Amino acid sequence: MEFTKMHGLGNDFLVFYGEKALPKEASYLAQKWCNRNFGIGADGLVFILPSEQADFNMRIINSDGTEAEQCGNAIRCVCKYVYEKGYVRSERVTIETLGAGVQQAVLQTDSGVVTSVRIDMGEPILAGRAIPTKLDASPVLDWPIEAAGQKFNVTAVSMGNPHCIIYVEDAASFDLNTWGPRLETHLFFPQKTNVEFATIISRNRVEMRVWERGAGATLACGTGACATLVSSVLHGYTNRAAWIGLPGGDLFVEWDEVDNHVYMNGPAETVYEGSVNR
Numbered sequence: 001m002e003f004t005k006m007h008g009l010g011n012d013f014l015v016f017y018g019e020k021a022l023p024k025e026a027s028y029l030a031q032k033w034c035n036r037n038f039g040i041g042a043d044g045l046v047f048i049l050p051s052e053q054a055d056f057n058m059r060i061i062n063s064d065g066t067e068a069e070q071c072g073n074a075i076r077c078v079c080k081y082v083y084e085k086g087y088v089r090s091e092r093v094t095i096e097t098l099g100a101g102v103q104q105a106v107l108q109t110d111s112g113v114v115t116s117v118r119i120d121m122g123e124p125i126l127a128g129r130a131i132p133t134k135l136d137a138s139p140v141l142d143w144p145i146e147a148a149g150q151k152f153n154v155t156a157v158s159m160g161n162p163h164c165i166i167y168v169e170d171a172a173s174f175d176l177n178t179w180g181p182r183l184e185t186h187l188f189f190p191q192k193t194n195v196e197f198a199t200i201i202s203r204n205r206v207e208m209r210v211w212e213r214g215a216g217a218t219l220a221c222g223t224g225a226c227a228t229l230v231s232s233v234l235h236g237y238t239n240r241a242a243w244i245g246l247p248g249g250d251l252f253v254e255w256d257e258v259d260n261h262v263y264m265n266g267p268a269e270t271v272y273e274g275s276v277n278r
């Protein structure tokens with residue numbers, strides 16, 4: 001199978017184009033190929049498939065073999081891929097996702113190269129049961145939970161996939177590898193969760209690190225950045241548009257007051273092309 005290695009701010013994927021449907025063994029292939037020692041190495045596999053509702057259908061399989069409903073960094077990679085390969089001619093692209101419906105993208109280009117992508121990520125889901133969490137409240141704001149004897153106040157937001165945001169004094173030095181997996185699998189989140197540890201820098205900037213469901217610590221998470229901005233606005237910490245700083249770089253995220261949609265702006269990069277036996 002031919003693939004293209006791509007990343008969005010260091011959140012990296014093996015991107016496949018040309019399959020008619022998701023391969024039956026996608027979960028097994030993700031575990032095998034995403035392994036950084038025994039495989040090619042990536043945070044996930046991305047399949048660009050035909051769609052009846054949009055220009056393309058994107059499916060994302062985490063490195064542990066589980067399928068995610070949505071992926072903000074992957075969707076920017078998909079847009080870059082289809083445009084630069086000539087599979088779309090327009091700078092406006094629609095992508096069907098498993099859990100967040102059809103998303104609209106606007107591409108910034110320079111001489112046929114995509115330099116930045118703006119995605120309409122849709123409306124955030126704030127109802128506790130729908131995220132899903134074990135709580136009926138909406139929104140789930142600073143809900144106290146306990147993990148391994150430690151108390152955390154969690155804010156839960158779904159961008160099609162579940163996120164929990166925890167504000168800490170210094171995200172850069174926070175012990176992500178200890179607390180990330182414990183919160184990911186906490187019973188409060190029946191379908192597990194992505195976990196963002198965030199520090200407010202100003203009304204226009206939040207620094208965060210992420211522990212991803214099914215992939216562990218990654219350098220960036222697009223849906224996580226969107227969920228963090230929504231959470232920070234709900235808390236009154238930031239303006240409705242702010243920079244979200246991640247270990248791999250910055251995303252600019254806006255939560256529109258009029259249509260209630262979240263817009264994510266950021267880059268995507270191609271690293272190399274290769275082929276691998278199934």
Ligand SMILES: N[C@@H](CCC[C@H](N)C(=O)O)C(=O)O
Pocket residue numbers: 011060062067068069070071072073074161162194212213214215218220221222223224
């Ligand atoms: N890195 C992604 C999210 C990928 C899916 C996530 N691990 C999940 O299981 O929900 C992003 O950029 O949004």
